[in-house]
Amino acid sequence: VTVGVVWVAFDGLRVAVRSPAREVLAEVRQAFRAMVVDGPQGGEGPPVVAELRVDRTADGYEVTGDGVPAPERGPLAEVRRAVRFHVTRTFVETRAERFWIHAAAAHRGGRALLLPGQRGRGKSTLVAGLARTGWRYLSDEAVPLDMADDHATPYPLTPQIRVGPGGALDAEAVAALGKRDVPLKRSVVCRAATRITEVVFVHYAPATTAVLTPMTPGEAALGLLESCLNFREHGARAIRYAADLARRVPAVTLTFGDVGAAVRLLDGGSGPG
Amino acid sequence: MNEGDSEHAVPRRAAGVIECALPDELLLHLPGSAVAITLNASARAVWELCDGRRSLAAIAGALAERFDAAAGEIPGAVRDAVQELVRLKVLEVAP
Numbered sequence: 531v532t533v534g535v536v537w538v539a540f541d542g543l544r545v546a547v548r549s550p551a552r553e554v555l556a557e558v559r560q561a562f563r564a565m566v567v568d569g570p571q572g573g574e575g576p577p578v579v580a581e582l583r584v585d586r587t588a589d590g591y592e593v594t595g596d597g598v599p600a601p602e603r604g605p606l607a608e609v610r611r612a613v614r615f616h617v618t619r620t621f622v623e624t625r626a627e628r629f630w631i632h633a634a635a636a637h638r639g640g641r642a643l644l645l646p647g648q649r650g651r652g653k654s655t656l657v658a659g660l661a662r663t664g665w666r667y668l669s670d671e672a673v674p675l676d677m678a679d680d681h682a683t684p685y686p687l688t689p690q691i692r693v694g695p696g697g698a699l700d701a702e703a704v705a706a707l708g709k710r711d712v713p714l715k716r717s718v719v720c721r722a723a724t725r726i727t728e729v730v731f732v733h734y735a736p737a738t739t740a741v742l743t744p745m746t747p748g749e750a751a752l753g754l755l756e757s758c759l760n761f762r763e764h765g766a767r768a769i770r771y772a773a774d775l776a777r778r779v780p781a782v783t784l785t786f787g788d789v790g791a792a793v794r795l796l797d798g799g800s801g802p803g
Numbered sequence: 804m805n806e807g808d809s810e811h812a813v814p815r816r817a818a819g820v821i822e823c824a825l826p827d828e829l830l831l832h833l834p835g836s837a838v839a840i841t842l843n844a845s846a847r848a849v850w851e852l853c854d855g856r857r858s859l860a861a862i863a864g865a866l867a868e869r870f871d872a873a874a875g876e877i878p879g880a881v882r883d884a885v886q887e888l889v890r891l892k893v894l895e896v897a898p
Binding site: 746747748749751752755761765766769770772773774776777 | 821825827828829834837839841842
């Protein structure tokens with residue numbers, strides 16, 4: 531059996547995802563399209579910080595490997611979700627000095643938006659909408675911030691938006707929705723670390739007019755901490771950084787029901803910065 | 804009676820609480836907990852007077868000199884703020 535491999539790269543590191551199943555490799559390539567690199571030539575290349583493996587089982591697939599405490603089994607879509615999670619977790623742990631935040635991010639010109647939001651709040655939909663209108667894409671899921679200078683390193687997972695009936699859904703219903711990829715041209719993907727200039731907490735609310743509501747620095751700091759993916763590693767340092775970032779950059783809540791209206795609102799500038 | 808009920812109670816900040824000053828607000832965190840809180844300007848003023856020496860009555864008196872509020876409202880507001888901060892474990896009260 532031939533086992534293929536997909537190399538996923540971030541910030542000078544690589545994770546290898548191996549599988550004998552072509553459909554799995556295709557899904558992984560698609561999930562990390564802008565992060566996939568060629569294999570090492572003659573043993574050279576960035577360090578490999580984890581290896582995952584996906585094998586077929588009688589009724590689906592199974593994920594094993596570094597950082598996977600017990601085999602995770604399921605259909606292809608579930609396996610893709612697990613690989614996406616474990617690869618990201620590996621990079622979060624390996625680049626633990628960053629303040630990793632559950633957020634999307636995009637930049638254009640001198641503006642760079644950090645878009646935190648809980649699951650199902652419209653981060654991916656919004657950042658995909660921004661990318662369609664001239665903004666450069668940094669991430670739709672996890673953003674690593676350098677605490678020394680507020681620079682976000684691109685973590686350009688392929689954006690995925692939920693496919694649903696519209697209308698208000700509770701968290702459980704949101705989690706159960708299927709997802710579809712949003713294809714982005716490579717030229718849209720930002721490759722350089724970019725300093726965050728605005729924080730926009732995203733809140734999708736069906737059938738509402740898009741509106742920006744200023745936040746106090748305290749509200750913003752708490753929101754940043756709630757979305758921090760590696761608070762345990764940083765503790766007090768994360769507290770101080772969230773407060774510092776909230777002092778330095780303006781923060782707003784964006785409530786929207788229509789992504790086009792939300793993008794137009796952000797295009798007009800969201801704050802005093 | 805709850806901690807912080809008596810006007811003679813003397814609140815003090817819990818050891819190790821991290822304070823981050825923000826414009827008009829204060830961000831607090833107790834290491835080892837998963838909780839961070841922000842205080843608005845009035846709660847911050849109470850917090851800053853909780854030095855382990857002043858009683859609730861003394862804190863209310865100090866705030867009455869500083870703020871233009873009905874004198875009768877301040878002791879109750881101080882007591883409520885202190886009780887909440889004790890509940891969040893960032894203040895301790897010596898009876």
